[in-house]
Amino acid sequence: METCKTPAELRSHVKWLRKQGLSIAFVPTMGYLHAGHMELVHRAAQVADRVIVSIFVNPTQFGDPRDLETYPRDVVHDLAVLKAADVEAVFLPAAEDIYPEGSETIVETMRLATILHGEVREGHFRGVATVVAKLFNIVQPEYALFGEKDYQQLQVIRQMVRDLHIPLEIIGCPTVREPDGLALSSRNVRLSPEDRTAALVLNRSLCHAEALVARGATVEQIVAEVTAMIAAEPRATLRAVDVTEAVTLRPVSGKPNGPIAIMISAEFGGVLLIDQREATP
Ligand SMILES: Nc1ncnc2c1ncn2[C@@H]1O[C@H](COP(=O)(O)OP(=O)(O)OP(=O)(O)O)[C@@H](O)[C@H]1O
Numbered sequence: 546m547e548t549c550k551t552p553a554e555l556r557s558h559v560k561w562l563r564k565q566g567l568s569i570a571f572v573p574t575m576g577y578l579h580a581g582h583m584e585l586v587h588r589a590a591q592v593a594d595r596v597i598v599s600i601f602v603n604p605t606q607f608g609d610p611r612d613l614e615t616y617p618r619d620v621v622h623d624l625a626v627l628k629a630a631d632v633e634a635v636f637l638p639a640a641e642d643i644y645p646e647g648s649e650t651i652v653e654t655m656r657l658a659t660i661l662h663g664e665v666r667e668g669h670f671r672g673v674a675t676v677v678a679k680l681f682n683i684v685q686p687e688y689a690l691f692g693e694k695d696y697q698q699l700q701v702i703r704q705m706v707r708d709l710h711i712p713l714e715i716i717g718c719p720t721v722r723e724p725d726g727l728a729l730s731s732r733n734v735r736l737s738p739e740d741r742t743a744a745l746v747l748n749r750s751l752c753h754a755e756a757l758v759a760r761g762a763t764v765e766q767i768v769a770e771v772t773a774m775i776a777a778e779p780r781a782t783l784r785a786v787d788v789t790e791a792v793t794l795r796p797v798s799g800k801p802n803g804p805i806a807i808m809i810s811a812e813f814g815g816v817l818l819i820d821q822r823e824a825t826p
Pocket residue numbers: 573574575576580581582584585690691692693694695718719720721722728729730731732733
């Protein structure tokens with residue numbers, strides 16, 4: 546497995562792969578890899594000849610400096626699991642290589658970046674779109690894979706790829722969960738045992754929301770019941786419950802007549818977790 550630290554090293558390895566006519570699937574991550582990331586890697590290996598993974602804790606998508614400082618990192622473990630999964634190359638850039646002095650270009654999906662989770666984390670999706678555009682330009686893959694857990698992120702990236710005519714296909718992958726239903730997330734290690742148990746309310750309330758959709762509930766009923774379930778968990782601080790049209794994330798009210806997305810963000814002991822569900826009435 547090749548470990549590339551600079552864009553030039555990565556580009557030269559990609560050039561070598563291209564000479565052999567090999568296709569590339571790319572999995573961008575912030576490291577501290579878990580089974581959710583590895584599911585993206587396995588899926589990537591099914592769609593292309595070679596898989597490239599990036600590990601970069603992107604400073605521009607963090608609003609809170611403490612969140613950035615305490616973001617979990619373990620590159621030695623990450624490289625071992627990626628090697629075992631037969632990954633072709635890992636891109637481990639330094640912040641100065643991605644944002645050299647004098648950088649001033651940003652990428653922003655104007656509507657999608659500023660609604661919902663973008664209101665909770667101001668500037669977050671601008672940072673995500675900007676770094677992902679840079680990574681796409683460096684790697685130039687045929688495919689890029691993202692998790693549905695970060696549902697709004699997935700839609701932001703799909704929109705950016707469409708709007709900027711970036712010639713690659715985005716593949717969304719279902720959320721991988723612990724056996725008790727908690728969505729895998731790098732931030733889960735920061736939860737105390739009590740908060741980890743409390744966080745199960747996210748998946749529980751999404752299952753309840755799904756059942757409500759199946760019973761023909763209105764969007765207002767779904768929001769009210771999910772909000773009440775999370776409010777009943779004393780360790781949870783609810784940040785947002787949003788029910789929107791799926792994919793476009795446009796507002797929806799009354800009885801939905803097409804697929805909807807239910808998105809929750811809540812803090813447990815200061816750790817912000819998100820979870821989501823798509824449901825069709
Ligand atoms: N449980 C999961 N199932 C499937 N994909 C996931 C899961 N968790 C993360 N991913 C995806 O992995 C990619 C990299 O995510 P990232 O490195 O931010 O990990 P993370 O676990 O989402 O971390 P955190 O949410 O704590 O920032 C993203 O496309 C993300 O959606």
